[in-house]
Amino acid sequence: MATYLLRRLLLGCVTLAAITCIVYALARNMPGNPLSAQMGEDPSRKITAEDYARMQRAYGLDKSWPEGYLQWAGNLLRGDLGRSITRKQPVTTLIGERIGPTLLVSGSAFVLIWLAAVPLGLYASARSGRMDERATSLLLYALYSFPTFVAALFLQVLFAVWLRGTAWELPLFGMSDLPADASLGPRILDVARHMILPVTCQTYVSLAYDSRFIKATMEEAIRQDYVRTARAKGAGPWRVLFRHAFRNTLIPLVTLLGLSLPALIGGSIIIEQIFTWPGMGRLFFESIRERDYPTIMGLALMFSVLTLLGQLLADVLYCLVDPRVSVA
Numbered sequence: 001m002a003t004y005l006l007r008r009l010l011l012g013c014v015t016l017a018a019i020t021c022i023v024y025a026l027a028r029n030m031p032g033n034p035l036s037a038q039m040g041e042d043p044s045r046k047i048t049a050e051d052y053a054r055m056q057r058a059y060g061l062d063k064s065w066p067e068g069y070l071q072w073a074g075n076l077l078r079g080d081l082g083r084s085i086t087r088k089q090p091v092t093t094l095i096g097e098r099i100g101p102t103l104l105v106s107g108s109a110f111v112l113i114w115l116a117a118v119p120l121g122l123y124a125s126a127r128s129g130r131m132d133e134r135a136t137s138l139l140l141y142a143l144y145s146f147p148t149f150v151a152a153l154f155l156q157v158l159f160a161v162w163l164r165g166t167a168w169e170l171p172l173f174g175m176s177d178l179p180a181d182a183s184l185g186p187r188i189l190d191v192a193r194h195m196i197l198p199v200t201c202q203t204y205v206s207l208a209y210d211s212r213f214i215k216a217t218m219e220e221a222i223r224q225d226y227v228r229t230a231r232a233k234g235a236g237p238w239r240v241l242f243r244h245a246f247r248n249t250l251i252p253l254v255t256l257l258g259l260s261l262p263a264l265i266g267g268s269i270i271i272e273q274i275f276t277w278p279g280m281g282r283l284f285f286e287s288i289r290e291r292d293y294p295t296i297m298g299l300a301l302m303f304s305v306l307t308l309l310g311q312l313l314a315d316v317l318y319c320l321v322d323p324r325v326s327v328a
Contacts, residue, residue: 008315012308016301021069023300027293028065034085034291035061059085072297081301082294084287091298094283101175102272102279105195106264109202113260117207121214126241128219137212144208148267152201152274159197170196173276198275202264213256217249224248251318258314262307 035055056062060071075082081091120136127133159170171177176190221227222245230244268281276282280299287295 005312005316008312012312015308016304017073019304020073020297020301024069024072024293024297025065027288027291027296028068030288030291032291033061034059034293036291038086038290068293072294076301081298084292084295086287086290086292087295091294094295095280095298095302098278098280098283101277102265102268102281104191105198105202105271105277105279106261106268108195108199109206109264110261112199112203113206113210114257117210117214120207120211121218122241122246124211124215125218125222125245126237128215137215140208140212143204144212146205148201148205149270149274151204152197152271155197155200156274170194172197175278194275194277198271198277201271201274202268206260206264210256210260214249214253217252218245221245221248254314254317258310258312258317259307260310262303262310265306266303 035052053062060068063071072082081095083090084094087094120140124133124136156172159168160172163169171194175194176187177194178187178190182190218241222240226248227240227244230240235244265280268277268279269285270281271277272279272281273285280302283295284299286292287299
């Protein structure tokens with residue numbers, strides 16, 4: 001196992017190097033630069049040429065993108081992600097301030113998805129072909145095909161306009177309306193009310209996909225010989241479903257599980273922007289608009305590390321759910 005983990009970590013480092021190089025190249029070749037984003041389309045018209053050249057040197061914009069990437073990678077090896085060009089703060093500080101709100105929404109959505117997807121998938125497998133299962137499948141297909149940004153706008157209209165002044169009215173923007181010195185209990189309730197709409201938008205698409213994925217893998221497992229043998233021995237339908245079929249669908253389920261949380265965090269960019277949620281997704285969106293290269297690279301690195309760790313976790317969990325899997 002130790003050799004396998006070491007090999008996967010080395011491969012992950014090579015993958016990270018390739019990802020960050022491509023992201024840096026794309027960021028540096030976007031139209032504009034941090035100076036034009038802050039001062040307009042042509043900053044050289046607003047300041048002297050000497051000052052403009054000095055600012056380019058200060059931000060490293062006078063270097064080609066390969067030179068800039070090598071400088072960024074060298075700083076990364078020393079544990080330095082650089083300073084934000086537009087916010088004048090260390091990138092690690094910005095990420096540290098934003099990671100909590102993002103994990104609050106994405107983590108809540110992750111738990112809700114799997115608490116609901118597994119029972120829904122098993123229920124759909126047990127009731128396959130019946131009217132209630134068909135109605136549930138139709139609803140899940142409709143949810144899966146509904147874009148999250150459209151759903152977010154509909155929810156805003158529903159709970160802020162149509163239900164305004166009622167007990168069902170929900171806040172649209174931000175994380176809390178209370179002052180920072182408010183007591184803990186009311187503040188927790190206020191944050192929870194602000195979370196309802198973002199978490200709903202983060203949850204429903206993955207819930208629809210994951211439950212259908214579980215149903216598909218269960219139907220494949222039910223057709224196997226060992227399930228027919230268990231039925232022939234007199235095992236009840238729920239025992240066959242849980243003990244025999246479901247246990248043998250855990251490997252594809254673990255794969256999906258390992259990629260779910262990184263996908264939720266990466267997919268929070270649009271949702272956080274719509275609801276002005278102060279998380280990493282909104283910071284990533286703003287840093288791209290501002291051409292803030294150090295922040296873009298820091299967040300891209302973090303999203304990539306989370307994805308690779310999710311894949312590594314899934315590979316390790318394979319051995320736990322199925323001892324036949326070898327890590328050699």
